[in-house]
Every structure is written in structure tokens, then in C-alpha cells.
Amino acid sequence: MKFKCIRVLLIEDCYDSVELLREQLMDAYSNGFEFEHADRLSNGLKILDRGETDVVLLDITLPDSHGLETFTKVYTQFPDVPILVMTNLDDETFAVKAVQEGAQDYLVKGRVDSSLLVRSIRYAIERHRTLKELKKAQLRMQHLAHHDKLTNLPNRQLFLDILGKSVARADREGKMVAVLFLDLDGFKRVNDDFGHMVGDLLLQSVAERLKNCMRESDMVARVGGDEFVIIVDSIHSVKDVTKVSEKIVKEISGTFLLEGKELFVTASIGISLYPHDSLDIETLVKNADFAMYIAKRQGKNNYHYYLSELNRKDNNLMKS
Numbered sequence: 001m002k003f004k005c006i007r008v009l010l011i012e013d014c015y016d017s018v019e020l021l022r023e024q025l026m027d028a029y030s031n032g033f034e035f036e037h038a039d040r041l042s043n044g045l046k047i048l049d050r051g052e053t054d055v056v057l058l059d060i061t062l063p064d065s066h067g068l069e070t071f072t073k074v075y076t077q078f079p080d081v082p083i084l085v086m087t088n089l090d091d092e093t094f095a096v097k098a099v100q101e102g103a104q105d106y107l108v109k110g111r112v113d114s115s116l117l118v119r120s121i122r123y124a125i126e127r128h129r130t131l132k133e134l135k136k137a138q139l140r141m142q143h144l145a146h147h148d149k150l151t152n153l154p155n156r157q158l159f160l161d162i163l164g165k166s167v168a169r170a171d172r173e174g175k176m177v178a179v180l181f182l183d184l185d186g187f188k189r190v191n192d193d194f195g196h197m198v199g200d201l202l203l204q205s206v207a208e209r210l211k212n213c214m215r216e217s218d219m220v221a222r223v224g225g226d227e228f229v230i231i232v233d234s235i236h237s238v239k240d241v242t243k244v245s246e247k248i249v250k251e252i253s254g255t256f257l258l259e260g261k262e263l264f265v266t267a268s269i270g271i272s273l274y275p276h277d278s279l280d281i282e283t284l285v286k287n288a289d290f291a292m293y294i295a296k297r298q299g300k301n302n303y304h305y306y307l308s309e310l311n312r313k314d315n316n317l318m319k320s
Helices: 015-028 041-048 068-077 092-101 114-146 156-173 187-194 196-213 238-252 281-297 308-313 315-319
Strands: 006-011 033-038 055-059 083-087 105-108 176-185 219-224 227-235 256-258 261-263 266-274 303-305
Touching (some): 006 114, 015 033, 041 055, 041 068, 068 083, 083 092, 083 114, 105 114, 156 219, 176 281, 187 196, 196 238, 238 303
Parallel strands (some): 006 033, 006 055
């Protein structure tokens, strides 16, 4: 079996140290390492920029950089490359600080033999890889906690968080924010006639069409079943919201071709506006939900703005 060589970059201005480390690596495992050297931090950064280095041995006292700042410059620009700090200082406090900042290990020159050097390099690479995988797993968990598993859209929790930020920005800029509450008309029939798998494919397709209708500054979320909520951010006029709503209604009413079947659904949309309809984000969503119900009562496949008098007049409809 052919093993991949570890590409080591030593950034060190003392040539005696360079030759010693080179010999130690070659003695320990002559075919296991590819060794490259830079005598300045600036030269080392150029080599790292090629993206071919597996691990860095870094002297923190160089002609063009000194102290922990040397490590920071490398780590900031190349966080995906493990770094072992090397120094003449046997300073435990400094060593702990370097590791806390992100160094994989701290080696004191003159106290490193071949075995320790190789072991430290391999450990640094493995530990760095493990930490990267752990970070990826944490990011995946965070994503799952805030996104709908089926459509990968933001869920209700993330939606409310972003809505809160949107209304705060609207206050600063003197603009409006619209909340659109969308429910599919005829979705139950799709599930009943074609099964839940096709129903799920339909929801995914609807999610894509909704995203294509919106600007990058807007947001689409799924809050359950066939219900979606949309933030139309930083708007100047109600006319802007009307155009978006008309575009969505038209887009959703188009044919969906799924699993060789032509499916037809429509959308009913309720709209509430900040700050006109409420200053509370939960109430904004409830008002949009109520307006959506009125849109359904008026024939579906359309949109309706929330009006406070409707709430008083038709409150009993929600119970019928």
C-alpha cells in the first residue's frame, strides 16, 4: 500500500535548525515527508497560498514578524492548516496561550528528538482533522435545529428570529416589513390521491418556486404541513408587496410535473404589515394567518391584506 507523504512547511530563519529538523524527519521516516522551507513569514505565506501544505512548523521569532503575532498571521489566513509553534522559550504560560489561540502544539527547540517531532506532526494533523469534523457536525446540528428537514427552508424558530431583526432594521430605516402567510389550496387532495411521497415532492417544489420569487434580502420559511411564511424586507410601498403576492399566486398555480404526474394546486396568502398592523412579531404572524383564512373564504387562489375591522367582524368564522 502506498502512503501519502506529509507535506511539511518549516518557517524558520536559523539554518542550523532547518538542517536539524530536516535530518530528524528523514531519519524517522525518510519516505513519509516532503519538506519545504521558508526563512521569512512573508515567504511562508506565499508557499501556503499554493494550498499544498499539510502542516506548518512555525518559528515565532522571524526577521519580519515576532511573538504570538507571527502565529496569528498564519492562523488567520490559513485556519485549515495545522500549526506547531516552535521557539527557544520554555515558557508554559506562552505555550498555553498559543494553544488557546489555535496552535496544535508548542515545541521547544533543542528538546525535540526525531520520535517526538514525528509524533507531534502526526498528532497535530489528526487532532486538527478531528476538530474540523466536530465543527462540521456542530454546524450540521445547528442547521437542523433551525431548518425544516423536508424543504431545507428556515423553520418557525429561525423565521421569528430573522423577522425580529427585520423589524428592528425597518425602524432604523423608516421602512415597512410584510409578513405573508401562505397555505396551499388542494394539498390534502394530492396526498389522498397520490400518497405522501408525492405530497412531499410537491412541498419541495413549492419551496423552490417560492425562493425563486423572492429577493435575496427576503426569506421563505416552512412552519408546518403546507404552510409557508415569507418576509418581504425593507419595503417602501404596499404596491411592492402586492406585486410579490401576485407573482407568487401565479407561480404556484402553474403545473407541477412530479413522478410523471401533472399536479395542480393554488395558494391563498394573507398579508400583514409592520408597523401598521402590529408592533409585535408574533401578532404580525397571527394577523397574516387570519388574513390568509379570509383569502380562502373569498375563493382561494388569491391574497388578502389584514384589516383590523375584519378581525372584529369575522372573529366567529375561525370557530365555525
